[in-house]
Amino acid sequence: MNHCIACGMPMMRAEDHALSDTSKEYCKHCARPDGSMRSYDEAVVGMTQWMVRTQGIDAEVAKQMAVETLKSLPAWKSTAT
Ligand SMILES: [Zn+2]
Numbered sequence: 001m002n003h004c005i006a007c008g009m010p011m012m013r014a015e016d017h018a019l020s021d022t023s024k025e026y027c028k029h030c031a032r033p034d035g036s037m038r039s040y041d042e043a044v045v046g047m048t049q050w051m052v053r054t055q056g057i058d059a060e061v062a063k064q065m066a067v068e069t070l071k072s073l074p075a076w077k078s079t080a081t
Pocket of ligand 1: 008028
């Protein structure tokens with residue numbers, strides 16, 4: 001099983017991949033409409049909003065958690081500070 005390199009989500013089916021293309025290493029949530037991978041800043045915003053929405057935590061706290069989580073993922077290891 002593959003995990004998305006940009007958010008860590010398990011990708012179990014072809015349609016979980018960007019554009020349903022199993023050769024892509026990132027998931028549909030991390031892809032822009034044109035199929036390219038979103039930027040680090042977009043990933044931080046996306047994950048922050050997702051945590052606020054699903055866990056009801058404060059946006060500032062969620063952002064810190066998003067940055068911490070993204071740091072450990074292959075797509076951002078060299079990007080994140
Ligand atoms: Zn993803």
